[in-house]
Amino acid sequence: MPSPTCGASDPSATACVPPPGRATRAGLGLLFALLIWLAAPAASVQAQGFGVFEQGACAMARAGATVAHGCGDGSSIYFNPANIVDNDGLVFSAGATMVAAQGDYTSGLTGEVSDLQNSPILVPHAYLTYKVNPSLATGLGIYVPYGLSTEWKPTFDGAFEGYDSGVQAIYIQPTISYRINERLRVGGGPIVALAGVELNQRQDLSRQEAPTGTPFAQLGVPHHTAFVDVKLEGHNQIGFGANVGASFDATDRLSLAARFTTPIKVTFDGDATFNQVPTGIILPDGTGIDAVLAQTQFSEGTGTLIDQGIETEITFPAQLVLGVSFDATTDLSVMADYQWTSWSDLGAIPLDFDKDALDTERELNYDNTHGVRLGAQYDLLDNFEARAGFIFNTAAAPAATVTPLLPENDRTHYTIGLGYRPVNAFEVNAAYQYLGQADRAGRVRDVRPGESVNSLSELNEGLYSFDAHLVGLTLTVHL
Amino acid sequence: MSFFNRSAAWGLLLIAFALPFVAGCDSDSLSDTDPRQSSVDPIFDRYVSIGNSITAGFQSNGINSDTQHESYALRLANAMETEFSIPELRYPGCPPPLENILTELSTGNAPRDDCAFRSIPNPLVLNNVAVPGAATVDVLSNNPNVANPSPLTRLILGNRTQVEAALQANPTFASIWIGNNDVLGAALSGNPDRMTPITDFESQYGDILDNLTDGDVERGVLISVANVAFIPNLSPGPAYAAAEAQLNQFGAQQSPNWGSYTVDASCETGGTGQDSRVPFSYGFGELFQQALQGQNVTLDCDPASAPEIILTGAEAQQIVARLTAFNAFIQDQADQRGWGYVDVNPSLQALYAAGSDTPADPSDDLVPKFPNIVGPTFGIFFSEDGVHPSGDTHRVVTNLLIEEINETYGTSLETINAPNIPAPTQ
Numbered sequence: 083m084p085s086p087t088c089g090a091s092d093p094s095a096t097a098c099v100p101p102p103g104r105a106t107r108a109g110l111g112l113l114f115a116l117l118i119w120l121a122a123p124a125a126s127v128q129a130q131g132f133g134v135f136e137q138g139a140c141a142m143a144r145a146g147a148t149v150a151h152g153c154g155d156g157s158s159i160y161f162n163p164a165n166i167v168d169n170d171g172l173v174f175s176a177g178a179t180m181v182a183a184q185g186d187y188t189s190g191l192t193g194e195v196s197d198l199q200n201s202p203i204l205v206p207h208a209y210l211t212y213k214v215n216p217s218l219a220t221g222l223g224i225y226v227p228y229g230l231s232t233e234w235k236p237t238f239d240g241a242f243e244g245y246d247s248g249v250q251a252i253y254i255q256p257t258i259s260y261r262i263n264e265r266l267r268v269g270g271g272p273i274v275a276l277a278g279v280e281l282n283q284r285q286d287l288s289r290q291e292a293p294t295g296t297p298f299a300q301l302g303v304p305h306h307t308a309f310v311d312v313k314l315e316g317h318n319q320i321g322f323g324a325n326v327g328a329s330f331d332a333t334d335r336l337s338l339a340a341r342f343t344t345p346i347k348v349t350f351d352g353d354a355t356f357n358q359v360p361t362g363i364i365l366p367d368g369t370g371i372d373a374v375l376a377q378t379q380f381s382e383g384t385g386t387l388i389d390q391g392i393e394t395e396i397t398f399p400a401q402l403v404l405g406v407s408f409d410a411t412t413d414l415s416v417m418a419d420y421q422w423t424s425w426s427d428l429g430a431i432p433l434d435f436d437k438d439a440l441d442t443e444r445e446l447n448y449d450n451t452h453g454v455r456l457g458a459q460y461d462l463l464d465n466f467e468a469r470a471g472f473i474f475n476t477a478a479a480p481a482a483t484v485t486p487l488l489p490e491n492d493r494t495h496y497t498i499g500l501g502y503r504p505v506n507a508f509e510v511n512a513a514y515q516y517l518g519q520a521d522r523a524g525r526v527r528d529v530r531p532g533e534s535v536n537s538l539s540e541l542n543e544g545l546y547s548f549d550a551h552l553v554g555l556t557l558t559v560h561l
Numbered sequence: 562m563s564f565f566n567r568s569a570a571w572g573l574l575l576i577a578f579a580l581p582f583v584a585g586c587d588s589d590s591l592s593d594t595d596p597r598q599s600s601v602d603p604i605f606d607r608y609v610s611i612g613n614s615i616t617a618g619f620q621s622n623g624i625n626s627d628t629q630h631e632s633y634a635l636r637l638a639n640a641m642e643t644e645f646s647i648p649e650l651r652y653p654g655c656p657p658p659l660e661n662i663l664t665e666l667s668t669g670n671a672p673r674d675d676c677a678f679r680s681i682p683n684p685l686v687l688n689n690v691a692v693p694g695a696a697t698v699d700v701l702s703n704n705p706n707v708a709n710p711s712p713l714t715r716l717i718l719g720n721r722t723q724v725e726a727a728l729q730a731n732p733t734f735a736s737i738w739i740g741n742n743d744v745l746g747a748a749l750s751g752n753p754d755r756m757t758p759i760t761d762f763e764s765q766y767g768d769i770l771d772n773l774t775d776g777d778v779e780r781g782v783l784i785s786v787a788n789v790a791f792i793p794n795l796s797p798g799p800a801y802a803a804a805e806a807q808l809n810q811f812g813a814q815q816s817p818n819w820g821s822y823t824v825d826a827s828c829e830t831g832g833t834g835q836d837s838r839v840p841f842s843y844g845f846g847e848l849f850q851q852a853l854q855g856q857n858v859t860l861d862c863d864p865a866s867a868p869e870i871i872l873t874g875a876e877a878q879q880i881v882a883r884l885t886a887f888n889a890f891i892q893d894q895a896d897q898r899g900w901g902y903v904d905v906n907p908s909l910q911a912l913y914a915a916g917s918d919t920p921a922d923p924s925d926d927l928v929p930k931f932p933n934i935v936g937p938t939f940g941i942f943f944s945e946d947g948v949h950p951s952g953d954t955h956r957v958v959t960n961l962l963i964e965e966i967n968e969t970y971g972t973s974l975e976t977i978n979a980p981n982i983p984a985p986t987q
Contacts, residue, residue: 188591189731190591190594190595190596190597191596191597191685191686191730192597192607192686192729192730192731193596193597193606193607193731194731288683296678297681299679299681299682299683300651300678300679300680300681301678301679301716302648302678302679302715302716302717302718302719303683303719304683304687304718304719304720304721304726305682305683305684305685305686306685307719307720361719361720362720363715363719363720364710364715364720365715366676366678366712366713366715366716367712368712491588491589492587520587520588520589521588521589521590522588522589523589523593523594527685530681530682530683531681531682531683532680532681532682532683533681533682542593542594543594543595543596543685544591544594545589545590545591545593545594
């Protein structure tokens with residue numbers, strides 16, 4: 083099997099030049115680690131659940147079908163660590179994927195359409211690999227495999243489920259890859275996950291009880307009357323895991339491979355901030371509710387809804403990917419991957435406040451997901467490659483938890499891209515991806531006082547639409 | 562490269578890129594979410610009703626879930642076959658409706674000032690946003706400096722105005738029956754000064770319609786201000802004169818301390834106060850209660866000497882003139898905006914007139930001119946307060962609306978079962 087180690091285009095058999103001195107390599111690595119650290123925003127919804135699979139423009143153009151046929155840009159640190167031993171010399175890559183997501187919610191109750199407010203964001207990645215000898219390679223990768231950002235207007239009816247939510251996990255992965263024999267390679271490395279989470283949500287006064295025990299709803303407070311804006315956030319928390327892979331060249335043209343990423347649990351010590359929202363409500367007996375709430379709920383000392391600490395934990399799910407690559411011709415390679423992601427690891431997110439009365443759980447009950455990735459790569463010229471791909475993945479969110487937080491459904495993605503290597507030492511890869519999501523019935527509310535449902539899916543009273551355009555660019559230096 | 566290799570490669574590519582078209586995703590649609598839709602016509606998908614006590618379903622000086630369900634607005638929504646959420650009030654009510662105004666028994670024997678608050682769960686959106694007691698100014702404002710928000714306003718709407726609550730439903734169709742309280746208080750107190758000035762009414766009513774138009778409400782029906790001359794709560798002086806003996810007999814049955822109840826000659830047909838109207842709260846309330854306590858009382862209908870609460874003929878004419886002007890404006894607005902317009906007064910007049918040609922035999926009056934001592938106090942077409950229509954009259958009104966809506970919008974709403982009423986005289 084021809085080695086893909088020199089990436090998108092390998093202008094000559096001597097393209098993979100020897101590595102530079104160690105000092106230079108270390109300096110580049112540190113610089114880009116720092117840049118990633120500073121630049122990494124919450125990524126947007128794009129793969130299954132809130133997984134992000136666009137960790138390099140070469141792989142992205144092939145729909146991520148990369149586990150058995152790595153790109154030579156070091157992204158195999160994520161896609162399959164076994165493959166970095168195929169890289170020659172020192173390879174350094176950095177890039178980003180711009181995600182422009184758009185979506186809306188159409189209410190079945192009112193017919194009104196509320197638009198998702200997400201701005202385009204960049205999801206960066208950086209990799210450094212070094213071939214120590216023909217059988218051993220090392221590397222360091224920094225990438226964002228999980229990220230979520232959904233932003234709606236605070237006045238959106240679904241703001242009571244969450245209107246500005248973000249989760250991100252930056253994985254920092256030192257890696258080692260070893261060629262056991264001519265056909266078999268293995269690799270892996272520990273992961274340090276640096277994670278952050280933020281949830282902004284409004285609370286509905288009509289769901290609360292007056293001191294007499296009477297629900298405010300019974301006193302005439304309308305459904306979805308916001309009385310407090312809650313921000314829950316935790317940043318820079320660390321979790322640990324590992325990413326391992328193996329590749330086997332069954333024939334000169336056919337390769338089989340697998341990769342497994344462990345689940346990573348991150349515990350957050352965060353902050354909960356409460357801001358009272360004036361309701362203007364005057365109860366039938368003439369009581370102005372805002373003043374009462376200010377005194378009883380929002381005041382230091384007696385109140386519960388005061389700024390305080392919060393603990394929570396999130397488990398970023400395991401991933402198992404099986405792949406095959408086939409060199410159909412000397413110029414054309416086709417690849418197919420199957421991915422399983424254990425979103426059920428996520429279960430429920432506990433919210434443990436300093437004030438125990440507020441403790442709750444956010445049930446997610448996500449389903450494990452399945453994805454199929456098909457990719458092809460064709461050498462147009464010696465230093466110019468064209469790529470295309472297709473992805474289908476099932477949804478993580480079950481019918482009961484299709485909310486503004488993750489209004490997800492089965493998705494199809496179409497990808498296309500180019501790789502160009504104008505000189506031996508430099509390579510540029512670009513990719514475009516269209517993400518189409520099937521419309522999904524979902525909800526913007528929880529159960530009301532006095533209401534009984536067998537499943538929260540009975541509250542799905544509207545339709546979420548979503549799609550996204552992604553553009554990826556990765557620059558690679560081969561030294 | 563061999564032919565086999567090339568064929569295999571292209572074959573693989575073909576399979577790979579055909580997959581997207583056969584894999585596909587199952588899309589949900591809005592119809593999977595049980596959206597609010599009319600099975601009669603899309604223009605009725607989301608109907609809201611704006612108004613006062615009548616639209617809210619207030620009857621017999623009270624309101625609860627039972628009376629709310631008798632509102633014409635809900636019956637119209639049923640005819641539209643569209644979902645219609647109301648601010649349901651728990652039994653016995655808020656306040657509980659009267660079972661009988663003469664005995665002052667309330668539903669469930671509850672105290673008159675009782676309020677059982679709202680039923681839960683709360684509606685996600687409100688379709689009937691009408692509030693008992695609302696005048697035209699109250700539809701757009703809850704500011705106590707300019708409007709008259711009441712505990713019922715807060716209980717039904719929270720902090721919203723009727724228009725705000727209505728627009729939250731993103732209505733495709735609206736009905737407005739407002740203005741009755743811009744004249745009713747004047748009629749029941751005998752004080753025309755309490756009427757809303759015409760310019761204020763026109764400005765307020767126009768603002769309501771403009772707000773709805775700004776909220777993309779393009780279709781609806783406007784309903785005339787009901788003529789207070791046709792409500793049985795205001796009895797003609799001659800009816801009291803004819804019932805003087807009956808009054809004293811009934812009073813003596815009620816109390817051993819009964820004094821006497823005299824109806825002045827001014828109240829009789831041909832008397833100086835023959836056109837005066839006696840509110841129930843005075844003729845059967847204040848005066849009757851005094852007589853029950855042993856006093857000798859006299860009902861005076863003479864405009865020159867009667868107490869202010871007596872509505873004199875001249876005052877009644879003033880009020881009718883004002884509401885006629887209101888209705889001319891409402892009709893004009895309906896015409897300008899292409900909305901339907903229903904004038905309920907010809908039907909109310911026909912009801913009121915039925916039996917009037919035999920004044921000596923009040924038993925054939927469809928609307929009693931004097932409260933019935935036995936049976937429904939104000940007949941079957943008015944509730945026990947003599948002001949608010951009964952469920953039967955709501956049915957009649959519903960059909961008036963259906964006929965007008967069908968004519969205006971070419972729809973095919975089916976009329977509902979309703980009592981026969983005399984044909985309006987042209």
